[in-house]
Amino acid sequence: xxxxxxxxxxxxxxxxxxxxxxxxxxSDIGLYNFVSxxxxxxxxxxxxxxxxxxxxxxxxxxxxxxxxxxxxxSLTISGLQAEDEAVYYCSSYTTISTLVFGGGTKLTVL
Amino acid sequence: QLQLLESGPxxxxxxxxxxxxxxxxxxxxxxxSYYWGWIRQPPxxxxxxxxxxxxxxxTYYNPSLKSRVTISADTSKNDISLxxxxxxxxxxxxxxxxxxxxxxxxxxxxxWGQGITVIVSS
Numbered sequence: 526x527x528x529x530x531x532x533x534x535x536x537x538x539x540x541x542x543x544x545x546x547x548x549x550x551x552s553d554i555g556l557y558n559f560v561s562x563x564x565x566x567x568x569x570x571x572x573x574x575x576x577x578x579x580x581x582x583x584x585x586x587x588x589x590x591x592x593x594x595x596x597x598x599s600l601t602i603s604g605l606q607a608e609d610e611a612v613y614y615c616s617s618y619t620t621i622s623t624l625v626f627g628g629g630t631k632l633t634v635l
Numbered sequence: 636q637l638q639l640l641e642s643g644p645x646x647x648x649x650x651x652x653x654x655x656x657x658x659x660x661x662x663x664x665x666x667x668s669y670y671w672g673w674i675r676q677p678p679x680x681x682x683x684x685x686x687x688x689x690x691x692x693x694t695y696y697n698p699s700l701k702s703r704v705t706i707s708a709d710t711s712k713n714d715i716s717l718x719x720x721x722x723x724x725x726x727x728x729x730x731x732x733x734x735x736x737x738x739x740x741x742x743x744x745x746x747w748g749q750g751i752t753v754i755v756s757s
Binding site: 526528558559560561563565570571572573575576577578580582612614616618621622623624625626627628629 | 681687699738742745747748
């Protein structure tokens with residue numbers, strides 16, 4: 526299975542909105558609405574932000590939202606805050622009953 | 636609340652077998668509809684899903700690691716084990732165990748262990 530494709534880095538200023546893309550294939554994102562997003566701060570365990578493309582678990586800020594079109598998914602962060610600086614990963618379920626992650630996107634808050 | 640704690644040797648020699656345990660607290664590994672998985676992060680790289688075991692005992696593995704990986708559950712100890720054979724330096728990583736509930740939560744891993752660093756070196 527091939528890793529999902531994410532931009533290596535994105536940046537934005539506090540208060541801005543930005544979007545991180547995640548490109549897959551017809552064997553994963555294109556076939557299932559089982560797309561998840563994670564936030565990973567160095568030295569900590571990853572945190573689930575979004576599942577089922579756009580559902581936030583309890584306690585996750587409404588500033589995080591997800592969407593999907595075809596074989597690509599996106600995570601949008603609105604009202605950017607300094608604490609949002611982290612690495613973000615997308616993930617999808619696949620046709621062979623596995624999970625696959627994206628390569629990760631480092632978000633820098635300017 | 637469910638807690639996961641990884642344990643095992645922090646140093647493994649090349650060609651040997653890496654063995655890790657994930658101790659599960661406040662939930663049974665036999666609880667219906669739960670998947671118990673292993674994920675790793677090599678230094679400077681992204682997350683890689685290694686594989687998982689379903690509460691029923693079915694296992695699922697990353698195709699790129701399938702020939703070397705075994706994930707099992709010990710219901711008497713309530714833990715999940717990972718065995719990775721014939722390790723090389725490229726298996727050096729932080730290894731996490733995680734729990735997810737399958738389609739009901741979109742296969743999102745909502746509980747993670749703290750991670751354990753494993754270095755492969757002679």
